[in-house]
Amino acid sequence: MPAITRRTRVIEGVDAHSLPVADLIADGRPAILRGIARHLPLVAAGLESAESAIAWLKQFDGGRPVTAYVGDPAIGGRFGYTEGCTALNFARESGSLSGYLDRLRAGVGDPDAQAIYIGSTDIDLYLPGLRAQAALPFGDPQLVQHPPLVSIWIGNRTTASAHYDMSNNIAVTLVGRRRFTLFPPDQAANLYPGPLELTPAGQVVSMVDFDAPDFARHPGFVQALAAAEVAEMEPGDALIYPALWWHQVEALDPFNAMINYWWNTSPGFIDTPQVTLLHALLSLRDRPEHEKAGWKALFDYYVFGPADRAGAHLPEPARGNLAPLDDIKARRLRAELLRKLNR
Numbered sequence: 001m002p003a004i005t006r007r008t009r010v011i012e013g014v015d016a017h018s019l020p021v022a023d024l025i026a027d028g029r030p031a032i033l034r035g036i037a038r039h040l041p042l043v044a045a046g047l048e049s050a051e052s053a054i055a056w057l058k059q060f061d062g063g064r065p066v067t068a069y070v071g072d073p074a075i076g077g078r079f080g081y082t083e084g085c086t087a088l089n090f091a092r093e094s095g096s097l098s099g100y101l102d103r104l105r106a107g108v109g110d111p112d113a114q115a116i117y118i119g120s121t122d123i124d125l126y127l128p129g130l131r132a133q134a135a136l137p138f139g140d141p142q143l144v145q146h147p148p149l150v151s152i153w154i155g156n157r158t159t160a161s162a163h164y165d166m167s168n169n170i171a172v173t174l175v176g177r178r179r180f181t182l183f184p185p186d187q188a189a190n191l192y193p194g195p196l197e198l199t200p201a202g203q204v205v206s207m208v209d210f211d212a213p214d215f216a217r218h219p220g221f222v223q224a225l226a227a228a229e230v231a232e233m234e235p236g237d238a239l240i241y242p243a244l245w246w247h248q249v250e251a252l253d254p255f256n257a258m259i260n261y262w263w264n265t266s267p268g269f270i271d272t273p274q275v276t277l278l279h280a281l282l283s284l285r286d287r288p289e290h291e292k293a294g295w296k297a298l299f300d301y302y303v304f305g306p307a308d309r310a311g312a313h314l315p316e317p318a319r320g321n322l323a324p325l326d327d328i329k330a331r332r333l334r335a336e337l338l339r340k341l342n343r
Contacts, residue, residue, distance in 0.1 A: 004181065004225060004228045004229065004230050006228065006229040006230070007229060007230055007231070007232075008030050008031065008032050008180070008182065008229050008230065008231035008239070009029070009030075009031050009032070010031070010032045010034050011031050011032065011033055011034065012034050012035070013034075013035075014033045014034070014035075014036050015036070016036055016037075016136035016137050016138050016139070017137050017138070017139035018139060019033065019036070019138060019139075019140060020140060021138060021140035021142050021143055021170075021240070022140055022141070022142040024240050025142075025168050025240070025242050028242055029184075029241075029242075030180075030182050030229065030231060030239060030240065030241035030242075030245065031239070031240050031241075032231050032233065032237055032238070032239055033170075033237065033238040033239070033240060034237055035236050035237060036136065036172070036236070036237070036238045037136060037172045037173075037174060037236045037237070037238060038235070038236030039236075040133070040134055040136075040174065040236070041056065041133055041134075042056055042057070042133070042134050042174045042175060042257065043174050043175070043235045043236045045175070046174060046175030046176065046235055046255075046257065047235060050104075050105065050108050050175075050253075050254055050255035051105060051108070053175045053255060053257065054101045054102075054104065054105045054255065057097075057101060057127070057130075057154070057257065058097075058098050058101055060127040060128065060129050060130040060133075061096065061097045061098045061101075061127065062097075062125070062126050062127060062128045063096070064097075064125065064126050065094045065095055065096060066094070066095070066096070066097045066100065066118050066121055066126055067092060067093070067094055067118070067119065067121070068092075068093045068094070068095065068100050068116060068117070068118045068119075069090050069091070069092055069093075069116070069117050069118075069119060069200070069201070070090060070091050070093055070114050070115065070116050071089060071090035071091075071114060071115035071116075071158075072089075072090075072114065072115075073111075073112045073113065073114060073115065075089050075090065075115060076115075076159075076211075077115040077156070077157045077158040077159050077251075078158075078159040078161065078209070078211075079115070079117070079158060079159065079160060079161065079200050079201075080161045080194075080200060080205060081194060081198070081200075081207075085194060085195055085198065085207075086198075087198075088198065088200055090115070090200070097118070097126065097127070100116060100118055100154070101154070103116060104116055104154070104155070104156055104255055105255075107156060107254070108156075108254040108255060109254065113156060115155075115156065115157070115158050116155050116156055116158070117153065117154065117155025117156070117158045117160075117251070118152075118153065118154040118155060119153060119201055120151040120152075120153060120201075120260070121151055121152050121153070121154075122149070122150070122151055123135070123150050123151060123152050123259065124150070126152075127152065130152070131150065134152075134174065134259060135150055135259065136170075136172065136238075136261075138170075138261070142263075142265060143261070143263060145265075146263045146264065146265050147263070148170075148261035148262055148263035149167075149261070149262045149263070150259060150260075150261055151259070151260055151262070152257065152258070152259050153256075153257065153258045153259075153260070154256070154257045155251055155255075155256055156251070156254055156255060156256065157251055157252065157253065157254065157256075158250075158251050158256075159248065159249070159250045159251070160200075160201075160205075160248065160249040160250075161200070161205040161206050161248055162181065162183065162191055162205060162206035162208070162210070162246045162247060162248040163203040163204060163205045163206070163246065163247070163248075164185065164188075164203065164204075164243075164244050164245060164246050164247070165203065165243060165244075165262065166243055166244070166264070166272060166273070166274065167243050167262035167263055167264050168240075168241070168242055168243050168262070168263055168264065168265075169239075169240070169241055169243075169260055169261065169262055170238055170239070170240045170260060170261040171233075171238060171239045171240075171241075171249075171258055171259075171260040171261075172237075172238040172258060172259045172260065172261075173233040173234065173235055173236070173237050173238070173239075173256075173258050174235060174236070174257045174258060174259060175235060175253075175255060175256055175257040175258075176235065176251055176252060176253035176254075176255060176256030176257065177232070177233060177234055177235070177251075177252040177253055177256075178233040178249060178250060178251055178252060178256065178258065179230065179231070179232055179233065179249075179250040179252060180230070180231040180233065180239055180247050180248070180249055180250075181210065181228055181229075181230050181231075181247065181248040181250075182228065182229050182230070182231065182241065182245055182246065182247045183224055183227055183228050183245065183246040183247070184227055184245060184246075185244040185245060185246070186227075187223070187224045187227050187228075187246060188246070189220060190220035190221055190222075190223045190224035190227075191206040191207075191208060191220075191221070191224050191246055192206060192207040192208055192218050192220070192221070193205070193206060193207070194206070194207050196278075206246070206248070208221050208224075210248055243264070267325075267327075269325065269326070269327045269330035269331070270325070270330065271330075271334070279341075302322075307324070308324075310322050311323060321333055
């Protein structure tokens with residue numbers, strides 16, 4: 001990878017219960033929480049050996065089949081597209097957690113082992129009892145009010161190409177080292193996102209091979225690199241970063257495990273903006289430029305400005321959809337949209 005000089009800020013001596021999560025997210029930039037999970041038993045098992053970590057995890061196998069992504073050694077652990085972007089370069093499988101852990105153990109030390117990772121897997125559903133032993137007791141009111149989805153990632157030396165998530169994230173490295181390469185949301189164009197319809201795990205990923213970038217094909221990646229930062233993670237470290245930050249994640253050791261915490265502060269009745277993006281492709285993208293400029297001004301007024309601005313000058317009973325949303329109003333607005341879409 002080309003040299004990136006900026007390093008993610010590091011916060012030492014933090015405790016999960018007193019960590020100011022809301023303030024760190026409001027800062028709008030990532031931070032490494034050095035050693036916040038160093039006391040957990042899975043970290044100790046992993047520092048002893050990959051075999052010890054695998055044995056420790058197997059005791060929590062709840063018996064449900066898990067989803068695993070398996071790639072030929074030729075992909076070098078980088079999960080993404082085949083040439084031409086018409087297919088993915090790996091297979092999606094289903095099997096027992098213990099079975100995949102055994103395959104990972106057998107591949108330790110084998111440079112020709114298949115690339116395997118078990119992606120975001122709900123710990124309560126698939127590894128019952130793990131939460132009590134491996135989850136951190138975050139006490140910030142934001143996470144108390146908006147309990148995060150807690151999931152585990154397990155695999156060997158793999159690379160998740162740069163992508164963004166629609167939730168805030170705390171990623172806790174428990175076994176093995178990880179490297180996050182992070183980009184602010186405004187670098188999307190310079191990362192050359194792949195197809196919307198074909199994604200490795202549900203999210204659009206960058207087309208750029210960070211290890212061998214083709215600057216003739218992806219010239220904007222030079223600007224992305226100038227804005228990038230790198231977080232080098234040791235077992236027991238965590239990385240907190242806001243939603244929509246692009247991140248490539250490299251698992252650097254023969255066996256790796258990470259637990260992450262995803263959450264949003266928006267009410268559950270609010271739709272995902274990804275739906276809005278898809279509808280905008282249908283309704284706005286191909287209009288004449290002068291019309292698009294006009295619609296941009298309207299979106300700035302109704303959507304991207306202060307939430308109460310567009311209705312502030314109207315009598316309260318007349319504000320309709322411009323009034324603050326609640327569950328009932330959101331249902332009505334969704335029904336109105338469906339009627340208009342099904343024309």
